[in-house]
Amino acid sequence: MIDPRIEMMKARTSRIENIVLFVSGKGGVGKSLLSSAVSYILSERGYETVYLDLDFHGPSGQNLFHLDKLMEGGKSGLKTALSGKVKVASIGYMVKDNPLPLSGVDRMEVLLDFFSILDFGELDFLIVDLPPGMGEETIFLQRMFREKLSAVVVTLNSQMSLTTVKRVVNYLKVQKIGIIGAVVNMSNLFGKYEPEQVSRELGIEVIGSITYHPEVEQYKTIKDKLEKTPRFMFEIERLVEKMLGKLSRRLT
Ligand SMILES: Nc1ncnc2c1ncn2[C@@H]1O[C@H](COP(=O)(O)OP(=O)(O)O)[C@@H](O)[C@H]1O
Ligand SMILES: [Mg+2]
Numbered sequence: 001m002i003d004p005r006i007e008m009m010k011a012r013t014s015r016i017e018n019i020v021l022f023v024s025g026k027g028g029v030g031k032s033l034l035s036s037a038v039s040y041i042l043s044e045r046g047y048e049t050v051y052l053d054l055d056f057h058g059p060s061g062q063n064l065f066h067l068d069k070l071m072e073g074g075k076s077g078l079k080t081a082l083s084g085k086v087k088v089a090s091i092g093y094m095v096k097d098n099p100l101p102l103s104g105v106d107r108m109e110v111l112l113d114f115f116s117i118l119d120f121g122e123l124d125f126l127i128v129d130l131p132p133g134m135g136e137e138t139i140f141l142q143r144m145f146r147e148k149l150s151a152v153v154v155t156l157n158s159q160m161s162l163t164t165v166k167r168v169v170n171y172l173k174v175q176k177i178g179i180i181g182a183v184v185n186m187s188n189l190f191g192k193y194e195p196e197q198v199s200r201e202l203g204i205e206v207i208g209s210i211t212y213h214p215e216v217e218q219y220k221t222i223k224d225k226l227e228k229t230p231r232f233m234f235e236i237e238r239l240v241e242k243m244l245g246k247l248s249r250r251l252t
Contacts, residue, residue, distance in 0.1 A: 005116035009144065012077065013115065015122040018247055019141065020180070021151040023172070025164025027132040030185035031154050032061035034210065035129040036222040037236045038152075038243070043085040045240070047124040050080055050087040054128055054137045056107060059092035061129040064222040077119035084223065089118060107136040115144070133164075134171045142175050150178040150247065153204065157190040162201055169202050180246045181207030183239060188212055207246065208239035 022035035032053070039051035053061040065083035071093050072079055080087040094114050095102075102110065120126065130137055141149060151172050155165040165182075172179055182202055184195070187209045195206045213232045219225045226233045 003112070005112045006144075008116040009112065012118060013120060013126075013145065016120055016126050016145075016148060017124050018150065019126045019128060019145050019148045020243070020247075021128045021130055021138065021141065021149060021177070022154055023130055023134070023138070023151050023168055024132050024154040024161075025166070025168050026161055029132075029154050029156050029161060030210070031132075032064065032129050033216070033222075033225075034152075034154055034183060034185065034236070034239075035127050036061055036064045037226055037232075038240055039086050039125070039127045040222050040226060041233075041236055041240045042125050042127070048087075048122060049085075049125040049127060050089055050120055050123055052126060052128050053088075053090040053092065054111075055131045056091055056095060056102065056110075056137070057131055059090045059095070062088050062090040062092060064220075064225075066221045066223070074119065078117045079119050083221075087120075087123075104136050108140055111137065111140045134168055138171075142177060146176065150180050152180050152207075152243065153182040153202070154185055155182055155198075155202070156186055157184050157192050157198060159192055161190075162192070162198065166202055169204055173203075179204050180243055181205040183208040183210060185210045186212040207242040208235070210235050210239070 022031045024031050036051055039049050042049040053059040065086060065088045067081045067083050069082040071081045080089045094110050153165055153169060155161045182204050184198060184206060188211045199206050213229050215229045216225045216232055219228055
């Protein structure tokens with residue numbers, strides 16, 4: 001029997017142009033910071049964008065947005081929250097403060113429930129902030145939306161980060177998920193290789209390099225972090241340009 005949630009989900013997500021996953025091998029490398037910053041800039045440029053936090057363990061990326069309106073149910077489904085022009089959604093809405101660890105199957109169920117009720121509307125970008133590594137979330141998205149998916153790989157320029165992220169890159173390639181490129185974060189703190197070497201090491205292009213900006217920590221929201229740290233803003237703008245260039249064939 002066909003699961004009716006799959007039909008609902010397909011209908012609800014049919015008007016999403018691009019689903020971009022932010023992935024890494026390890027935690028703490030900047031996925032949440034960079035994916036929220038990219039979501040903010042895309043929205044500022046007039047692209048309809050949802051930032052979706054799919055980190056089951058600690059959905060925290062949504063805390064980077066000052067919410068003008070919370071997620072709420074409506075006639076057409078669960079509406080995303082709003083932060084200025086950015087639409088924000090989080091799996092935290094489903095798991096609340098539930099301390100129970102979810103098994104793989106349960107996690108798939110929660111994802112199906114969530115995606116079948118979420119009302120995304122017409123979107124240019126669904127930006128997905130993932131937990132580290134490749135878990136059920138990625139498998140789920142790959143199964144349901146493979147033709148719309150692409151990935152930005154976030155790494156530090158350290159041996160440990162590169163070794164773990166390489167496994168993720170291999171997985172993405174096997175699953176035929178398009179890789180937009182790698183972003184080297186905190187590039188002034190870790191400097192194992194030259195960018196060309198990082199590219200060679202990972203077998204993908206490096207599309208961005210983001211410096212560690214200590215000031216960024218002083219501000220709570222991604223809007224303030226960007227607008228009050230112009231160097232950070234500039235680097236993210238450049239990353240967004242690169243991403244748009246790489247995705248342009250899908251946007252036209
Ligand atoms: N380029 C950067 N400049 C300043 N702080 C950063 C930078 N990248 C990450 N951080 C900080 O490091 C911490 C971990 O980043 P986070 O985005 O939460 O990582 P992840 O989502 O990969 O676990 C956060 O406090 C974040 O603000
Ligand atoms: Mg995170």
